[in-house]
Amino acid sequence: MSISAPRYTMGPLAREPRWNRVRVIVFEGLMRRLGALNIVLIVLGSLIVGVEVVLFTTPAFVQITSFGATVGLSNFATPYESVAYLLLATLLVASAGAGAIAGDVANRSIALYLSRPISPLDYLIGKGSAVGLVLAIFFVIPGIGACLFAFVVGNVSIDLAALAMGAFVGVGLLATVVFSSLALLMSSLTRRPIFAGAAIFGVLVTAEILGALVQGVTRSSQSLFISPIADVLAVGQAAFGLTPAVNAGEALAILLIVTGVSLVIAYLRVRQVEVVG
Amino acid sequence: MSASVVSATGATKRYGEVLGLNGFTAEFGPGITGLVGPNGAGKSTFFRVLAGQLHLDAGTVTVLGRPVSAPVRTNREVGYCPESPTLYEWMSAEEFLRTLLRLDGFDATEARRRCEDALVTVDLLPVKDRRLSGFSRGMRQRVKIAQALAHEPSLLLLDEPLNALDPVSRVRLLDLFAKIAREGRHIILSSHVLYEVERLTDQIVMVSNGRAIAQGDLHQIRDLIDSRPLTVEVTTGAPRDLGRAFAGWDHVTDVSFPAPDKVLAQTRAPDVFYRSLGELARSGAIEVRGVRGLDDNLEAVFRLLAG
Numbered sequence: 001m002s003i004s005a006p007r008y009t010m011g012p013l014a015r016e017p018r019w020n021r022v023r024v025i026v027f028e029g030l031m032r033r034l035g036a037l038n039i040v041l042i043v044l045g046s047l048i049v050g051v052e053v054v055l056f057t058t059p060a061f062v063q064i065t066s067f068g069a070t071v072g073l074s075n076f077a078t079p080y081e082s083v084a085y086l087l088l089a090t091l092l093v094a095s096a097g098a099g100a101i102a103g104d105v106a107n108r109s110i111a112l113y114l115s116r117p118i119s120p121l122d123y124l125i126g127k128g129s130a131v132g133l134v135l136a137i138f139f140v141i142p143g144i145g146a147c148l149f150a151f152v153v154g155n156v157s158i159d160l161a162a163l164a165m166g167a168f169v170g171v172g173l174l175a176t177v178v179f180s181s182l183a184l185l186m187s188s189l190t191r192r193p194i195f196a197g198a199a200i201f202g203v204l205v206t207a208e209i210l211g212a213l214v215q216g217v218t219r220s221s222q223s224l225f226i227s228p229i230a231d232v233l234a235v236g237q238a239a240f241g242l243t244p245a246v247n248a249g250e251a252l253a254i255l256l257i258v259t260g261v262s263l264v265i266a267y268l269r270v271r272q273v274e275v276v277g
Numbered sequence: 278m279s280a281s282v283v284s285a286t287g288a289t290k291r292y293g294e295v296l297g298l299n300g301f302t303a304e305f306g307p308g309i310t311g312l313v314g315p316n317g318a319g320k321s322t323f324f325r326v327l328a329g330q331l332h333l334d335a336g337t338v339t340v341l342g343r344p345v346s347a348p349v350r351t352n353r354e355v356g357y358c359p360e361s362p363t364l365y366e367w368m369s370a371e372e373f374l375r376t377l378l379r380l381d382g383f384d385a386t387e388a389r390r391r392c393e394d395a396l397v398t399v400d401l402l403p404v405k406d407r408r409l410s411g412f413s414r415g416m417r418q419r420v421k422i423a424q425a426l427a428h429e430p431s432l433l434l435l436d437e438p439l440n441a442l443d444p445v446s447r448v449r450l451l452d453l454f455a456k457i458a459r460e461g462r463h464i465i466l467s468s469h470v471l472y473e474v475e476r477l478t479d480q481i482v483m484v485s486n487g488r489a490i491a492q493g494d495l496h497q498i499r500d501l502i503d504s505r506p507l508t509v510e511v512t513t514g515a516p517r518d519l520g521r522a523f524a525g526w527d528h529v530t531d532v533s534f535p536a537p538d539k540v541l542a543q544t545r546a547p548d549v550f551y552r553s554l555g556e557l558a559r560s561g562a563i564e565v566r567g568v569r570g571l572d573d574n575l576e577a578v579f580r581l582l583a584g
Contacts, residue, residue, distance in 0.1 A: 015353075015381065015382025015383055015384075016382045016383065020379075020382070020384075021379065021380055021381075021382055024376060024379040024380050025380070028365075028376055032367070107363060107366070108361055108363035109363055109364070109365050111325075111328075111330055111359055111361070111363060112359075112363070112364075112365070112377060112424070113380070114328070114329060114348075115328045115329070115330065115352060115355070115357040115359075116352055116377065116380040116381055117349050117350065117352045117380075117381065117382065118349065118352075118380055119349045272332070274325075274330060274331045274332060275325055275330040275331065275359075
């Protein structure tokens with residue numbers, strides 16, 4: 001009697017490369033994230049940036065607001081001079097980022113992702129990119145548009161417009177990466193998107209209020225470092241040639257550390273995700 | 278080299294205080310193997326472990342010769358139909374299948390072709406553009422089966438695939454599974470209804486309380502079960518006509534009407550009963566909306582084997 005063991009042959013492995021599969025997650029996630037509320041928030045953010053930049057760079061308004069006839073890079077900094085723009089951004093981060101991972105866990109569609117040849121890293125990159133694209137629309141596109149508009153209608157040179165555009169892109173991408181990573185972290189910590197959204201908004205706003213309160217008591221601006229919003233503001237103000245309340249280099253370092261730690265924790269959480277029940 | 282498609286040794290999975298798998302040890306050979314056990318026995322937990330969705334607390338499991346702890350490569354070769362009815366509710370059936378095929382690594386053209394083939398296989402092509410949120414349970418079941426089949430995996434993991442399906446769809450899918458096995462692919466199929474599994478294979482693994490309690494030839498198990506009659510609940514629009522038909526079958530020992538659209542039949546020959554019922558439904562003479570085996574006897578056998 002002879003015994004022959006069955007032979008298992010692998011199927012066609014020459015399929016599309018990994019990044020194309022990640023792109024599918026990004027596209028699917030982007031479609032999910034671009035809901036009505038997020039579009040409204042993006043439009044509001046665009047209006048803030050557009051109106052402020054136009055207000056401070058076009059000749060007629062510059063005369064009226066008596067900020068001087070000479071337009072410089074600092075005239076473009078208005079979105080990063082107060083917390084209003086970034087508080088609106090916080091709402092968008094909470095709304096667009098909360099369901100990134102928690103939503104898939106809540107509606108159990110993560111089971112279908114995890115049954116595909118997708119690694120936890122691929123999944124995290126895909127989800128983070130989808131959230132990041134929505135945030136980038138908020139942080140980067142309005143700035144570029146406003147600079148172009150100022151160049152066309154205002155007394156802004158092409159060099160200055162390009163410089164301002166670069167600042168908007170740089171600070172906008174930094175804010176996108178920081179807030180996306182925080183959103184992924186919060187979304188990976190719970191199975192309920194609403195909890196994740198509340199956590200994102202709560203942590204960012206609480207840190208901002210706490211930093212300001214401690215600053216008021218201690219008269220030291222060092223406490224502002226605990227707020228990612230204040231840190232982004234500091235980097236933004238420095239990028240546009242203003243003097244921020246805290247050291248921009250240190251704020252940038254803190255933001256990068258926060259981003260790195262958030263992504264590592266989110267990755268470890270995604271690796272541990274199980275489909276139960 | 279192991280002859281097993283799937284091998285589990287001492288597989289243990291805890292959900293807090295509850296043991297989902299309790300030292301589960303079994304070998305699943307080529308072809309079709311039935312994983313049979315009562316609800317809550319650990320069948321779905323074992324499938325989720327095989328699909329890489331649950332992490333073992335102890336023991337080892339290999340799928341197609343590779344450890345289950347490295348699912349990314351294995352998942353290319355595995356098609357998993359989960360028991361839960363979760364789908365991407367916001368997508369149409371076609372979008373859903375195409376997205377999953379793209380995640381499997383197929384390009385857009387190939388994904389579209391495979392998607393269409395899979396929808397034809399489960400008879401959902403006419404509703405491919407309808408949102409999944411509007412699908413009935415039976416249609417969802419067919420979509421889940423389609424997504425498991427579409428990338429032509431070497432191993433199909435089917436967790437209660439016949440749940441919520443009408444008799445005609447059941448027969449068609451059982452024929453499809455048999456065809457897939459004849460092509461040289463492997464299927465592990467779970468059910469708490471032994472007679473469904475019996476139509477496909479005589480190789481089974483019986484599971485109870487997270488342990489494999491029996492493994493091997495189904496007929497010996499069936500002999501235990503056939504010593505007692507089986508009760509089947511049939512949902513129909515014409516209960517009187519169906520009851521009359523049942524009364525004419527000599528293997529049916531009792532007929533009752535627990536609800537206006539339900540008929541309970543007790544039979545001494547379940548295989549003959551299911552075959553006859555399938556023929557009756559296909560003939561169109563009587564509308565049959567659903568069939569559910571109230572397999573109390575199976576539970577009794579499980580209790581007997583589990584000690």
